[in-house]
Amino acid sequence: MTTEATDRHQQAEEALMGLIMPPHPIDPFPFYETLQSVNRVHNSTALGVWALTGHAEITEFLKRPDVHSGARIAGQMRPDWADHSSLRLYLKSMVTLNQPDHGRVRVLASRVFTPKRIQTMQPAVERLTRNLIDGLAERAAGGEAVDLVEHLATPFPVAVICEMLGMPFEDGERLWALADDWSQVFAGMFPEEVLATADAAADELSAYFRGEIEARRANPREDLLTGLVKESDGGRLDEDELIALILFLFTAGFSATTNLIAAGMAGLLDHPDELTRWREDSTITPSAVEELLRYSTHNTASSRFTTQPVTVGDTEIPEGVLVLALLAAANRDPLRFPDPHRLILTRDDGPHLSLSAGAHYCFGGTLAKMEAAALFPALLDTFPKIELASEPERRGVMGLTSYATLPLSLGR
Incomplete structure (x- = not known):
């Protein structure tokens, strides 16, 4: 390498380390921009991984049939992974599986989590939207600030997925906190105290859903949980796979929408036009x-x-390496999305990658879109004046813009 090339490679290494290693940055996009400017297919010699940041490169790579789930490989790189219930449960979940197991579990889930079933949730989504927005109006009536994360972004998707699964909302509130603790191991890098908390959460979550599974077998209902139990019985899934699938649907059912509501509203406030x-x-x-x-x-x-060796763009990636397809970077790729950091609600620049691509494309995206399509227009219509009441608390999550609080002043 020339001195200039060495310096640029080091810039990319520092950017990738800054994204992946804690403490995570509040604003990750300058790090993504550095990676994209140096090499959209970056070989990190420091971390022993490859990082993709371009929309075209990531789309091409994720649609390849000859790559395996890196999450599974990464989880198994830890020698004691089998001693930790949180990691065992994670490595049984659909997002980490490879073929033929991924196809077997996904087909079973898709027979229950169908577009028709999601569509039947429309009245419930609209009812829950109205109830929660009415609650916001009551809180805001006296002029007090309302935290959108606490009072809408969190309870709304939890209430929706609980209704689909046939669970009491009160249980969902408690399980949400546990699922949030469990999901901390998904990032692959965590301190031991986080792993201990995740293990305790996984144990409690597993015990709860084992009880719910037995209850549905004894007294079937017209809910998603009963459908999953019926489909899994007869040897289609073992008990651990069934619990992992239910937990994956529960966790994915709220985490994506919670972030969409909070970060989406923050984005709208940054773009008042x-x-x-x-x-x-x-x-x-x-x-x-x-x-x-x-x-x-x-x-x-x-x-x-x-x-096996794969070519992405003009670069050959060797066999047997871990590749990080950085979806958040791809969604702000200036070669795909002109003025990528600007929110343009009528943008028509082709598909984003928020729901991934290829075999692991998120089939729960339809529900998230339904929730957002019901909630945002109702929120904007109910409150003609929405402003930040104070500085929000942002969370340092690996490579994401996330909010712990979003205090708003809501005027009618």
Whole structure:
């Protein structure tokens, strides 16, 4: 390498380390921009991984049939993974499986989590939307600030997925906190105290859902949980696979939408002209929801393990390496999305990668879009004046823009 090339490689290494290693940055996008400017297919000699940041490169790579789930490989790289219930449960979940297991579990889930079943949730989604927004109005009536994360972004998707699964919302509130603790191991890098907390959460979650599974076998109901139990019985899934699938659907059912609501509203407040446009023209809702998904990507990366040499763009990636497809970077790729850091609710620049691509494309995206399409227009219509009441508390999550609090002043 020339001195200039060495310096640029080091810049990319520092950017990738800054994204992956804690403490995570509040604003990850300067790090993504550095990686994209140096090499959209970056070989990290410091971390022993490859990182993809371009939209075209990531789309091409994720659609390849000859790569395996990198999350599974990474989890098994820890010698004591089998001693930890959180890691065992994670490595049984659909997102980490490879073929033929991934196809077997996904087909079973898709027979229950169908577009028709999701569509039947529309009245419930609208009812829950109205109830929670009415609650916001009551809280805001006296002029007090309302935390959108606590009072809407968190309870709304939890209430929806609980209704689908046939669980009491009170149970869902408790399980949400446990699932949040468990999901900390998904990032692959965590301190021992986080792993201990995740193990305790996984144990409690597993015990709860084992009880619910037995209850559905004894007294079937018309809910998603009963459907999953019926499909799994007869040897289609073992008990651990069934619990992992239910937990994956529960966790994915709230985490994506919680981030979409909070980060999406923050994005609208940063682009008041777009907020006004949506308030005045609800017909743009479908494209607006897609743009919010692009802008507020809830998933940092999809990781894969190469089973043979693969060429991405003009670069050959060798066999047997871990590849990080940085979805949040791809969604702000200036070669795909002009003015990528600007929220444009009528944007029509092709599909984003917030729901991934290829065999692991998120089939729960339809539900998240339905929730957002019901909630945002109702929120904007109910409150003609929405402003930040104080500085929000942002979370340092690996490679994401996330919010712990979003205090708003809501005027009617």
